[in-house]
Structures are given as structure tokens and as C-alpha cells.
Amino acid sequence: MRITIPHLGNVYLAVKILFDSLGIDYIIPPLNSKEALRLGSKYSPEEICLPFKLMVGNYIASVESGADTVLLVGSCGPCRFGEYSELQMRILKQLGHNIEFIIMDPVSSIGLNELFKRVRKVGSTSKKSALSKMGSIFLAFTAMKLIDEIEAAAHTIAGYETNPGEAKGLLSSCKKEVFKCSDPIKAVNILKQYSNRLKAITVDYTKKPLKIAVIGEIYTVIEPFSNLYIEDILMDMKVSTTRKLTPTWWVKDMLLKTIKLNSRELLNASNEFLPLYIGGHARECIGEAVLAAKEQMDGAIQIFPMGCMPEIVSKSILPSVTQKKKLPILSLVVDEMTGEAGYRTRIEAFLDLLERRREHVRIRC
Amino acid sequence: MRIGIPKGLLYCRYHTFFETFFSKLGSEIIVSEQTNKDIMDMGVEFCVDEACLPVKVFHGHAASIKDRCDYLIIPRIMSICKKEYICPKFCGLPEMIIHSIPHVPKVSMEPIYMQNEKEFFKWCFSAGSAVTKNSAKIKKAFISAKKAQKKSRTGIIEPGQKLTVMLAGHPYVIFDEYLNMGIVNKLRAKGIGIITEEFVSDSETCEEVKKLVKKPFWTFQRRIFGAACVLLRHKRIDGIIYLSSFACGIDSVIIDLIRYCIGHFPMLVIKLDEHTGEAGMDTRVEAFIDMLERRVLNENYNPSPWECVFSGQNPV
Numbered sequence: 196m197r198i199t200i201p202h203l204g205n206v207y208l209a210v211k212i213l214f215d216s217l218g219i220d221y222i223i224p225p226l227n228s229k230e231a232l233r234l235g236s237k238y239s240p241e242e243i244c245l246p247f248k249l250m251v252g253n254y255i256a257s258v259e260s261g262a263d264t265v266l267l268v269g270s271c272g273p274c275r276f277g278e279y280s281e282l283q284m285r286i287l288k289q290l291g292h293n294i295e296f297i298i299m300d301p302v303s304s305i306g307l308n309e310l311f312k313r314v315r316k317v318g319s320t321s322k323k324s325a326l327s328k329m330g331s332i333f334l335a336f337t338a339m340k341l342i343d344e345i346e347a348a349a350h351t352i353a354g355y356e357t358n359p360g361e362a363k364g365l366l367s368s369c370k371k372e373v374f375k376c377s378d379p380i381k382a383v384n385i386l387k388q389y390s391n392r393l394k395a396i397t398v399d400y401t402k403k404p405l406k407i408a409v410i411g412e413i414y415t416v417i418e419p420f421s422n423l424y425i426e427d428i429l430m431d432m433k434v435s436t437t438r439k440l441t442p443t444w445w446v447k448d449m450l451l452k453t454i455k456l457n458s459r460e461l462l463n464a465s466n467e468f469l470p471l472y473i474g475g476h477a478r479e480c481i482g483e484a485v486l487a488a489k490e491q492m493d494g495a496i497q498i499f500p501m502g503c504m505p506e507i508v509s510k511s512i513l514p515s516v517t518q519k520k521k522l523p524i525l526s527l528v529v530d531e532m533t534g535e536a537g538y539r540t541r542i543e544a545f546l547d548l549l550e551r552r553r554e555h556v557r558i559r560c
Numbered sequence: 561m562r563i564g565i566p567k568g569l570l571y572c573r574y575h576t577f578f579e580t581f582f583s584k585l586g587s588e589i590i591v592s593e594q595t596n597k598d599i600m601d602m603g604v605e606f607c608v609d610e611a612c613l614p615v616k617v618f619h620g621h622a623a624s625i626k627d628r629c630d631y632l633i634i635p636r637i638m639s640i641c642k643k644e645y646i647c648p649k650f651c652g653l654p655e656m657i658i659h660s661i662p663h664v665p666k667v668s669m670e671p672i673y674m675q676n677e678k679e680f681f682k683w684c685f686s687a688g689s690a691v692t693k694n695s696a697k698i699k700k701a702f703i704s705a706k707k708a709q710k711k712s713r714t715g716i717i718e719p720g721q722k723l724t725v726m727l728a729g730h731p732y733v734i735f736d737e738y739l740n741m742g743i744v745n746k747l748r749a750k751g752i753g754i755i756t757e758e759f760v761s762d763s764e765t766c767e768e769v770k771k772l773v774k775k776p777f778w779t780f781q782r783r784i785f786g787a788a789c790v791l792l793r794h795k796r797i798d799g800i801i802y803l804s805s806f807a808c809g810i811d812s813v814i815i816d817l818i819r820y821c822i823g824h825f826p827m828l829v830i831k832l833d834e835h836t837g838e839a840g841m842d843t844r845v846e847a848f849i850d851m852l853e854r855r856v857l858n859e860n861y862n863p864s865p866w867e868c869v870f871s872g873q874n875p876v
């Protein structure tokens with residue numbers, strides 16, 4: 196059994212550490228690119244959302260290098276994500292690939308037994324003892340947390356650093372180094388080193404960079420290719436960004452959902468505007484916008500794929516958030532047709548607006 | 561108290577219930593007009609660009625009556641069958657309305673769960689309380705509304721001269737003549753028989769979807785997909801015309817599932833939005849019907865790729 200996974204931001208690094216340490220055979224597809232998108236769009240239904248297409252592109256690349264099993268998380272919620280696996284399986288079958296799918300659905304819809312059965316299916320190829328398997332999972336989770344922290348720190352520091360570009364450089368060399376390393380323990384150590392190096396960057400807190408929250412549909416905010424590397428663009432423009440939705444957040448959310456203790460802060464913040472769960476991460480999106488206003492950020496950028504149903508609902512609510520909480524918000528819709536130039540222009544125009552708005556406020560005070 | 565009911569989305573299916581319920585409570589009921597150009601334009605103006613046409617049209621309906629009523633019924637229908645949903649946009653419908661349309665009156669915000677009476681009554685109670693404080697009266701209105709609803713039936717089943725097609729899609733697209741540009745009458749005029757998903761039983765569709773890996777979690781996905789497969793297997797139809805909306809996430813999945821299961825069986829997918837032209841649609845429907853006719857005449861008939869493209873089929 197050779198397992199592969201679809202890409203989602205830096206998750207592949209943690210998965211690599213997990214499988215290396217479990218001794219399971221795996222293939223990580225090449226990072227998302229125009230090629231993955233081209234392949235994916237060719238074989239996917241035309242109107243499906245962007246994440247679906249990229250994922251299909253990932254599978255096909257992996258299958259060509261010998262993968263025979265796809266490991267995927269699922270959902271049975273009101274949104275399309277839950278239907279992904281069904282359609283993707285058929286697409287691969289039609290292409291003549293006999294691929295097994297192992298889908299980690301939430302406990303609430305398939306029951307604990309079924310979930311354990313599926314986990315065991317993955318675990319069975321590892322020769323490690325149960326205890327050291329637990330250790331591997333723990334190690335992988337630690338790594339994921341570290342990566343998320345490093346990324347978040349770099350995004351914030353970008354607005355304050357004395358040597359522009361330093362944080363961005365560290366971040367990208369960190370990812371490269373971890374990916375090259377096949378010893379899990381060493382990989383985690385590399386992460387720790389980088390975490391310290393980031394902290395050591397010289398910063399100038401008297402600077403007043405624009406502060407922006409990146410919000411929206413979870414896949415498109417996390418996976419950099421799908422949002423045309425917006426966080427990199429913003430780092431280059433010396434903007435300090437934050438994003439609450441991360442893979443670590445997602446794992447915690449999934450685990451805590453069963454006992455309904457998940458992301459209280461975000462959900463409470465969204466209550467005023469959207470008190471009910473409607474699928475996807477629409478409530479989180481609204482909650483993040485409200486919190487961003489509370490934390491006195493300068494603005495927020497919402498990103499979602501064309502046709503994303505929950506985010507369309509949030510988009511119609513966001514103008515009210517802007518009005519009531521005085522937080523300018525830019526909505527960006529991405530699909531395979533999104534042109535880089537137009538996209539950049541819109542971001543730049545938004546930043547200009549924020550700058551002007553800030554000066555205006557300063558003058559008035 | 562004047563109760564406003566927009567004639568959009570699942571109004572077509574549940575209007576008997578809502579109208580009986582509120583009239584029994586003694587309130588004046590204001591229903592918006594049939595969808596027309598003004599309503600659609602208003603919807604397009606108020607609603608977010610990215611939404612699907614039915615939701616936009618619903619915005620138009622709501623906007624057209626908002627000034628004439630004191631309480632607007634925006635049904636937040638979470639689900640109508642157990643463990644199944646309809647669409648995320650339904651779940652957030654009241655929010656979409658109040659944040660997109662200025663100066664709306666009071667709106668019903670409570671969620672509606674229709675899978676059992678107890679849950680459904682909760683909604684009726686909260687909506688009814690806005691009209692009267694008399695809970696016995698609400699209960700009575702609920703019971704008679706339920707009775708009336710049971711008697712009402714939607715769906716089209718009409719025999720044709722030679723051909724019968726399944727008209728598939730969400731009910732609010734099929735039964736809104738303006739939205740679908742009168743396709744039902746056009747088919748009638750050509751002597752084409754029509755059948756809709758309502759005429760396949762729930763148990764049959766449940767049986768049918770067992771062949772899927774994953775249990776469907778949208779009611780209309782199970783209904784439409786299941787019905788299409790059943791009708792096809794029983795050889796009751798010669799083709800499928802799927803009326804869909806651009807940017808409908810649910811339809812994109814259903815259509816794909818149907819395509820995989822029916823193989824080369826003819827299916828025409830018509831996607832609607834506010835820019836869809838009537839002439840273009842007519843030509844495509846005609847080409848499709850022509851193709852079906854030839855196919856029926858000649859058992860081994862295989863459409864040429866050109867015909868496939870023109871009639872909106874997947875060329876093999």
C-alpha cells in the first residue's frame with residue numbers, strides 16, 4: 196500500500212513526518228501548480244469548486260508515481276466537501292486507475308467503530324507497536340503546530356522587520372529543509388531551530404504597518420497556490436497579516452466538535468450576524484471579521500472559490516460587519532480563470548484605501 | 561398583522577401549508593406576484609453577484625413586498641428529511657435577506673426542520689406567536705394547515721405522443737415559468753410527455769442511492785438522482801432535461817452523478833442565470849428533441865459528435 200494525500204498548505208510536511216516515523220510507504224504529490232490545476236480541471240466537472248479540481252490534479256500526479264491509496268478527510272455536512280470523495284473515486288476509476296480511498300469522516304456520522312476500522316487500515320502497514328504509533332502521531336501533531344506557528348510569526352513580522360524580506364526567506368528555506376529531511380526527529384528539530392531564528396529577527400515596533408486579517412473558505416486561505424500566494428504578496432508589501440484558520444485549528448476543531456467545544460471564540464463572535472451553522476466555514480469567516488475589528492486591524496480580505504455556497508452567504512453578511520464594526524473588507528473570488536494582474540491590482544487598491552483611511556482618521560483625531 | 565410570503569424557492573411546494581396556517585391565525589397574507597422582470601431585476605440588484613438565480617429571484621420577491629407587510633416569512637429550511645439537508649444557502653437565507661435588502665420588516669429567523677412534526681411545530685409556534693398569543697389557536701391552525709398540505713401535490717406527469725422526458729432539477733426552477741422561460745409549455749406544445757421526480761416513491765430512491773459509496777446528504781440529490789435512475793431502468797423516459805442554475809453547487813454534483821450512472825443515455829443540461837437567452841435555449845431543446853426522435857426510430861442510433869455538442873451531451 197502506497198498512500199498519498201492531497202495538498203493543503205503545509206500539511207504535507209506533517210504527514211511526511213508521520214509516515215516516515217510510522218514506516219509507511221507514501222507519495223507526496225508535487226506542490227500545487229498550473230499543471231495540477233490543468234490536469235484537475237480537465238477531468239473534473241466544470242462547475243465544481245476549485246479545491247476539488249486541485250485535489251484531482253494531486254491524485255493523478257501521485258498515481259503516476261505509483262500511489263494506490265488516497266487518504267482523505269471527509270465531512271457529511273451541508274456542503275459539497277462531503278461529496279468530494281464519491282465523485283473523485285469515480286473520476287479516477289474512469290481514468291483506469293484502481294485506487295482505494297480511505298476517508299476519515301467525522302465520528303458523528305459514521306460512528307466510532309467505523310472510524311477505528313479506517314484508521315486501522317492505514318496503521319496496519321506500519322510495523323511499529325501501538326505505543327510508538329501514538330508517539331508518531333504526537334510527533335506529527337507537534338510538527339504541524341510548529342509549522343503553523345512559524346508561518347503565523349513570519350506573516351506578522353513581515354510588517355515590522357528591519358531587513359525587508361528576511362522573514363519570508365526564512366519561511367521558505369525552512370519548508371525546503373524540512374521536506375528534504377527524512378528523519379522525523381531531526382525534522383522536528385529543524386522546525387524548532389527555525390522557530391528560534393524567526394524570533395531573533397530584528398524588528399522595529401515603532402513601524403506602523405497595515406494589519407490585515409485573511410479570512411474565508413478554509414482550503415483557499417490555507418493553500419497558497421489557490422489564493423495566488425496572497426500572503427506572500429502581502430509580505431512583500433510589508434503588510435502584517437493574521438489568519439485564524441490553520442491545519443492545527445482544523446484538527447482541534449474536528450476533535451472538539453464532537454463535544455461541541457470547538458472554537459468558542461470565533462463562534463461567539465459570529466453570533467451577532469450568523470447564529471447558526473450553515474456548512475463550510477461561513478460562521479468562522481464572520482467571526483474572524485468581527486474579531487479583526489475588535490483587535491483593531493486595518494482591514495480584512497475574504498477569499499473563496501467561485502460558487503462556494505457558504506461563503507456566498509458570508510459575503511452577503513460582510514457589508515453589515517463593515518458598516519457596524521467599521522472594518523473595510525475586500526472579497527476575492529478565485530477560480531482557474533483568475534488573472535494574476537487584475538488580482539494584484541485589486542489588492543493594491545485595497546491597501547491604498549486602507550492607508551488613506553488611516554491618515555484620514557489620524558488627521559481627524 | 562400583515563404576513564408577507566415571498567413566492568420564491570420552496571414556496572412552490574409548501575405554499576398551501578404556509579397560507580393555510582397564517583390565514584387560520586387570522587392574519588392578512590401578502591404573497592408576491594409571479595416572478596417577472598421587475599422582480600428578477602430587483603433580485604439581481606440586491607443579492608450578491610455570486611449567488612444562484614433562484615436565490616436572487618427570492619431576494620426580488622422579498623423586496624417587492626417588504627413595504628407592504630409587518631412580518632416577512634423567510635423560511636430557513638434546514639432539512640426536510642432526517643439527516644439530510646437542502647443547501648447551505650437555505651440555512652443562511654434570512655441573514656442574506658436582512659443584510660442585503662435595506663429596510664426589511666421583522667423577519668422569521670427560526671430554523672425549520674421538517675423531518676418530524678414536533679420539530680416543525682416549534683417553528684410554527686414561534687412564527688405563530690408573532691401573530692397571536694393564543695397557543696391553542698396556533699395548534700389548531702397547524703393541524704388544518706397540515707391537512708391541507710397533505711392534499712396538495714406538486715409535480716408534472718403527462719403522457720406524450722411519442723416521447724417522454726424527465727424534467728429534472730430543483731422544484732423552484734421547474735415550476736417557475738419565468739425563470740425557466742416557459743419550458744414546460746414549450747415541451748407540451750411539441751407533444752412531449754413530461755415526468756418529474758415527484759412520481760418516484762421515496763423508498764425507491766432510497767433503494768437506488770444505496771449503490772453510491774456515500775449516503776447522499778442533500779434531499780434533492782437523493783430524490784433527483786434516484787428518480788432519474790429508476791425511471792431510466794423502467795424505461796419510462798427517452799431522455800432527461802436537467803434545469804439547473806449557474807453557481808448551484810448541489811446541481812453540479814447531482815448532474816455529475818447522473819452522468820456517470822446513465823452512460824450514453826441522452827441528457828440535456830440547461831443552466832440558467834439572468835443572462836440566459838430564450839432563443840439559445842429553444843434551439844438547444846429543439847436539437848435535443850430531434851435527436852431523441854431519431855434515436856427512438858432507430859434503436860442503434862448513435863448521435864454524431866457534432867450533435868452531441870449541440871444538444872449539450874457529453875460526446876462519448
Ligand code: SF4
Nearest residue numbers: 244274276475503504
Ligand atoms: S465550502 Fe465552498 S469550496 Fe468548500 S466544498 Fe463547500 S462550496 Fe466547495
Ligand code: SF4
Nearest residue numbers: 612647649808809810
Ligand atoms: S440548491 Fe442550488 S439553486 Fe437551490 S439555493 Fe442552493 S445553490 Fe441555489
